[in-house]
Amino acid sequence: MRKLPGTGRWLIAFAVAFAAGGLFIQAESNGDSAAAPPAVVLTPPPVASAGTTDPSAAAAEPPSLPAAEGPATKPATKPSTKPATKPATSKPATSKPATSKPTEPSKKPVDPKGTARVAQAASAWAMNNLPSKTVERSKNGTAVITNPSSLYVLVNKERNLPSSYVPKDLTIPDVPFSFSGDSPKKQMRKEAAAALEKLFDGAWKAGIELKAVSGYRSYATQKAIFDRNAKAKGAEEANRTSAHPGQSEHQTGLAMDVSSASVGYALEESFGGTKEGRWLAKHAADYGFIIRYPQGEERITGYTYEPWHVRYIGKEAAAEVARSKLTLEAFFDTLEASATKA
Numbered sequence: 001m002r003k004l005p006g007t008g009r010w011l012i013a014f015a016v017a018f019a020a021g022g023l024f025i026q027a028e029s030n031g032d033s034a035a036a037p038p039a040v041v042l043t044p045p046p047v048a049s050a051g052t053t054d055p056s057a058a059a060a061e062p063p064s065l066p067a068a069e070g071p072a073t074k075p076a077t078k079p080s081t082k083p084a085t086k087p088a089t090s091k092p093a094t095s096k097p098a099t100s101k102p103t104e105p106s107k108k109p110v111d112p113k114g115t116a117r118v119a120q121a122a123s124a125w126a127m128n129n130l131p132s133k134t135v136e137r138s139k140n141g142t143a144v145i146t147n148p149s150s151l152y153v154l155v156n157k158e159r160n161l162p163s164s165y166v167p168k169d170l171t172i173p174d175v176p177f178s179f180s181g182d183s184p185k186k187q188m189r190k191e192a193a194a195a196l197e198k199l200f201d202g203a204w205k206a207g208i209e210l211k212a213v214s215g216y217r218s219y220a221t222q223k224a225i226f227d228r229n230a231k232a233k234g235a236e237e238a239n240r241t242s243a244h245p246g247q248s249e250h251q252t253g254l255a256m257d258v259s260s261a262s263v264g265y266a267l268e269e270s271f272g273g274t275k276e277g278r279w280l281a282k283h284a285a286d287y288g289f290i291i292r293y294p295q296g297e298e299r300i301t302g303y304t305y306e307p308w309h310v311r312y313i314g315k316e317a318a319a320e321v322a323r324s325k326l327t328l329e330a331f332f333d334t335l336e337a338s339a340t341k342a
């Protein structure tokens with residue numbers, strides 16, 4: 001068999017992985033159908049956040065298992081983009097130093113556009129949820145998301161959640177709401193709800209008082225909202241601010257709209273200029289959230305500025321996305337580009 005450059009490295013990386021008790025595959029339990037097997041095996045386990053116990057995610061696991069059997073062939077091609085940075089530097093020294101080739105990694109990073117920077121930062125979470133690999137066309141041509149229960153799902157006007165998708169772990173976070181009484185929109189997925197509680201705690205300690213306004217929204221509710229808006233202002237205008245059913249992040253249970261008394265708990269742009277809005281923008285990522293629809297990015301996200309809409313994506317991912325200063329769409333796009341180039 002021909003010796004591909006780096007094959008030795010990968011074998012070593014695998015040896016280390018297996019020595020570590022095969023935790024790599026298990027740790028990636030957010031795993032969605034589209035997972036590219038090599039990426040799963042070769043990257044370090046994500047933050048504990050990935051541990052969603054979602055039956056539909058479990059069903060999608062099998063694709064990652066074969067990778068454990070045939071590492072020598074597959075991984076040599078695909079992961080050469082990114083994992084080279086991590087495993088190659090630290091791990092070989094421990095197990096088989098004799099065969100390591102320390103000269104190779106230095107050839108890699110020359111990338112004028114800075115895509116490598118994003119690619120290097122990207123962990124399994126991103127590679128396993130690349131938009132191009134997590135979508136399929138329905139019979140009527142609609143692009144339907146195949147990883148709806150992933151914490152890293154990308155939902156937008158080009159990517160529809162299945163109309164039947166309802167998160168299985170919805171719960172009500174213990175935070176103050178802008179309204180009283182029971183409502184489905186108080187809910188978020190379990191992990192997101194816990195993170196929101198921490199976010200609100202952190203805000204409180206900083207002298208910032210936030211209230212939650214709107215979280216989970218079912219497909220049917222979103223449909224009712226959109227229809228009402230479309231009736232009032234026309235479908236096109238409605239589409240700029242409210243989502244078509246299936247295209248709302250609120251259906252994932254990972255989004256929450258938050259606001260403050262300073263704007264009467266309204267969901268309006270001026271919230272972004274308040275001390276509460278500024279605190280949120282600055283600290284959301286510390287708790288695993290991103291401001292999903294930043295100012296000036298309507299062309300990319302499809303939505304006007306929404307300083308009140310936070311999306312849970314886990315601490316690791318939030319930190320990477322925030323560091324990139326890109327929208328979630330652009331972040332994934334950059335990875336797609338570097339993945340195909342490689």
Ligand SMILES: [Zn+2]
Pocket residue numbers: 250255256257308309310
């Ligand atoms: Zn929202």
